[in-house]
Amino acid sequence: MTIRHLDRLLTPGSVAVFGASDRIGSVGATVWRNLRAGRFAGPVYAVNPKHSTLDGVAVYATAGQLPAAPDLALLCTPAHTVAPLVAELGALGTRAVVIVTAGLTPAQKQAALDAAKPHLMRLLGPNCIGVLSPHIGLNASFAHTDALPGELAFVSQSGALVTAVLDWARSRDIGLSHLVSLGDHCDVDFGDLLDHLASDARTRSILLYVESVESPRKFMSAARAAARNKPVIVVKAGRFGNGVRAAASHTGALAGSDIVYDAAIRRAGMLRVDTLQELFTAAETLARFRGNRSETLTIMTNGGGAGVMAADAAARAGVTLAEPDGPLLERLNAALPANWSHANPVDIIGDAPVDRYTATLSTLLADPAAGAVLFIHAPTAIVRSDDIARACLPLIRAGEPRVMSAWLGDGAVAQARQLFEQAGVPDYPTPEEAVRAFAMLQTYRRNQETLIEAPSASENPAPDVVSASRQLDAALGEGRAWLGEHEAKAVLQAYGVPVVSTLAVAASADAVLAAARELGYPVALKIVSRDITHKSDVGGVRLDLHDAASLARAVDEILAAVRAARPDARIDGFTVQPMVRWPHAQEVIVGASIDSVFGPVILCGQGGTAVEVTADSAVALPPLNRSLARELVSRTRVSRLLAGYRDHPPARLDALYDVLIAVSQMLADLPHLAELDINPLYVDETGAIALDARIRVSSEPVAGAERFAILPYPSQWVRTQAWNGRTITVRPIRPEDEAQHRRFLEKLDPEDVRMRIFQTRRELPHSELARLTQIDYDREMALIAEASDAQGMLETLGVARTVSDPDRIEAEFAIIVRSDLKGGGLGTLLLDRLVEHARSRGIGRLVGIVLRENTPMLKLARSLGFEPDPAEPPGSGLRRVVKVLG
Structure with missing residues (x-):
């Protein structure tokens, strides 16, 4: 559940306090006193079998004795009573409960959730301060002071921070629209509240204090949607915790959890700050100076x-x-x-x-x-x-x-x-x-621009997923965690990443010399061992070997060095590769790893053997396109070297972007890909080439599109077919389609536009076009039908779109077909596909809002099983048609 019944939590019409008391210092007494002291105008009930009256107000012994079911119930009772009370209140009709009580065991929390589920009841907490909505005078908390009404919403995982912010804001006359303490958030979480507050007319900015995120995709979808509407500012605790850890790959060591949170906050268009002072400074700045x-x-x-x-x-x-x-x-x-x-x-x-x-x-x-x-x-x-x-x-x-x-x-x-x-x-x-x-403000603006930037397409060819999977499956079948260098490079080649030619040979001088004769001198020689991932650390690399004599000596030297440093390591052989002469190249690292919260992440930075020492890296959440890859590279210091200096011309950055996009696609296609290092990746004015690579695999799926925090492009919905004598493709819209979508809208007849959006405007600013093309595939779908015109340029023929509520109870659909193509059955085709997609996403019903005079659309809807909504208000110029999908 997400936004269901959150209105009962934040703007209830009536409130009951279970465990209300007059015992000084008790939670029940404090909550009751705060609720009574506020300006809340609705009925307030006290429930406690040990009292008959409190403050001259009648006290009820049980929930069943209440004169009416309260919209909101506050539970300040012992932990073992919580689940039975939730069940009883749900049966009465209460739909929101704040569990103030602390100390619930995991079993007791689950029992409360199970009791709430049949009634679609929302639970805030347990172990939380409560909730305040000052504009209705609601102080349903045990905070030490009330809040002033205002336009800032504050949501916090820390109860101590709630009271601190209350004190801080009141002393500075800063008002709040809502203040919510999440506590242990067994049900209501950040994603739920972001979805609700994004459309709350009383909230101008949303402030978050985050310690952890447990539903990353829901959080990212809600955050991206909210950040398009209003500023969202985040204080994230734990910046200097265990973010940097030892790991087998450079990427695993560098992609610590905190910088991944940074990447997630940036990708969602939010702003991260470090202190409460900065939180309110940022809120005020964005309010006055945005x-x-x-x-x-x-x-x-x-x-x-x-x-x-x-x-x-x-x-x-x-x-x-x-x-x-x-x-x-x-x-x-x-x-x-x-x-x-x-x-x-x-x-x-x-x-x-x-x-x-x-x-x-x-x-x-x-x-x-x-x-x-x-x-x-x-x-x-x-x-x-x-x-x-x-x-x-x-x-x-x-x-x-x-x-x-x-x-x-x-x-x-x-x-x-x-x-x-x-x-x-x-x-x-x-x-x-x-x-x-x-x-x-500048950081916030850059994050916002990332949300609405129109990306360009990658030049990458379609990957050979079967070939890449074969390399991973071979290692898994042999019980190996790491691919050999030649296997890792084969995976890169399958995804269009240029690699230096590499021959894997047995651990003998004769085999090495034969490989060098085939490749040509000078060459590089590297040890191959399933037990060694950082070859240079144990003396397992020799470079710039110009002849057979130096190569033969290098074989002996490497074997001696490795046996001295790692006598336990199994030596499987060597790789021989030609020395790459790119005098203007910069060494870059590109990598991937799996974050414990946000799943697959991608890293880019300055490469070489000292990447941890130089500490020049940035991370991003996949999926990536050219624009997002460009933004990732721009956050590294090596980007300034790649821009060119002195006799070094600017590097061909598109080649680097395409490598990053290829890694993004690997993470989507290869569920067993656990870690990847391309280091060094040479990048210069001619392009990019991978000199070395390592890949770790996991027997359990850890990557794959379904594990992305942001759902990637759903390519499974791309279909090509014949229609009216033309070959058309019906596919999900892409961010890169903005220019094509603009041309489509410009060709529409004004009357057709009015039938679709109830106004005749056809020219849309970039921000609105971006919103139509950069969709959240987890909650939205826009299927376009496209074909080549007489000049061979792709053109959009029609668009069918759905936007679902966060609970997936229903999705609203809309269709528009190019004016000169109406009546050919394209609308039927698109709507039929849209129904198929909505059903696959578990959406309960599909709803359309149609002008009464738009008889062709109403006829089309009827032909596909849509029925008029019997609850439609009379006298409206609109018709609501519904198709139940469940």
């Missing part, structure tokens, strides 16, 4: 020291300061005294009168190249701070949000700070905090 798109910052200050502090903070945070050009410098020279800084920070000098502030600010705001403006003011005896604020505010209000402020001090600037805050200007207590807020 519309700012500046990439650079100009610092305007009346104090040189404050400006230097801000510039230092910018350097630490990676914020670029705008460089004033000649025309801007001339205009600033006209407004400022001769001794101003003539640079950024723009120091207007401490004796600045009001008109110097306004002249400088108006000059900066008139030049888009100045970017965002950080307005810093320290109080002086020359002019009142509030006079400066009043004079500057009309300039700030006149345009787009570009000004952030830091009024330094306390009482002397309090009124000025209040004037700016009331006008919606984001204000910060220090220059450093303002710069950090700007850096957060």
